[in-house]
Amino acid sequence: MLDKVKNNEELTKQDIVSLLKMDSKPELEELCKIANSESKEPDSCEFKKMVTLKFSNNCATNCLYCSLRKSNEKLKRYRLTFEQITKALDHLDTSQFDCILLEIGQDKYYKIQEIKDLINYANKCLGNKTFAVSIGERTEIEYKMLKDAGLNFCFLRHKISDPILYRNLHPDMKYSNRIKALWSLKKLGFNVGSGVMVGLPGQTFESLANDILMFKTLDIDFIDIIQYNPHPDTPLAKKFYRAGGYFAPAIGYFDIKEMICKMTAITRIVNKKADILVNTDMANRTQEELHFNCGANISIINLTRVELRKIFETPKILNSNGLFYKY
Ligand code: SF4
DSSP: OHHHTTTTTOOOOHHHHHHHOOOOOOHHHHHHHHHHHHHHSSTTOOEEEEEEHHHHHHHHOOOOTTOOOOOOOOOOHHHHHHHHHHHHOOOHGGGSEEEEEEEOOOOSSSSSHHHHHHHHHHHHHTSSSSSEEEOOOOOOHHHHHHHHHTTOOEEEBBOOOOHHHHHHHOOTEEEEEEHHHHHHHHHHHHEEEEEEEETTTOOOHHHHHHHHHHHHTOOOTTTEEEOOOOOOTHHHHHHHTTSOOOOOOOOOOOOOHHHHHHHHHHHHHHTTEEEEOOOOOOOGHHHHHHHHTTTEEEOOOOOHHHHHHHHHOHHHHHHHTSSOOOO
């Protein structure tokens, strides 16, 4: 199968499944090496750096794996005001990052006009930095208003491309709405970021292969592949612990880090032009580990947790979830 990758041939779903099943370490290293050479910054130790600001931890929906879910009564909620968000933007040292993502879940508390005001502000104060927002599913008309206000980059994770799994994990959301929203963003000419989770119950090699192909079908510009981490205050985590701390019975036992590595590498090989996020902290990475970037080229950095303490006199907010979100 690696020959097909080396020869730069188009990979079918079955090819991707075979690569995901690969269990030879030398072959995996070879795969990562090829993916790194395909990276947007091949052989570079320099990643683009991205910082994210989660400006609300409220959400109207109930995804089974997420601690921000509406029914989690243990979570201390916050919403930043326009003034607080702009103060945080003012405080950032723009020389230390390349792009910034302002994000929330399904929190319609913020009207489109407020998001537009933020876009105007960010475009003025961030100079040529890439500015992105992630505000969940909105109507095409609303997305267009943001585009007209000067937003070029919008982030919406599709999370999982298997409609049945999607329905099981998102009791109050519809897979078709998610995909429709992503197509709307593409149609409007946004650079679109999206992402998936690995290690969810019921995931199969086929559904992981579909996740990779979905990035290609939607021509996603920025890709985030994250590991499912059970949060104790979620229904899914309770199932996870009952299952002995392991999920994905359809696949069998696997090393989750290795699976993320394979997913990232194959995603790079299939989606050559996309930016792909490394899901570990740049600061902790050694030269040797960089070999295992697997073709990813963007690093999330937590520039600001300390900085924000200086701005906001509400350390409890910082402690509850971290305003600046680290993947
Ligand atoms: S929509 Fe996003 S923030 Fe809200 S519960 Fe689902 S994953 Fe969490």
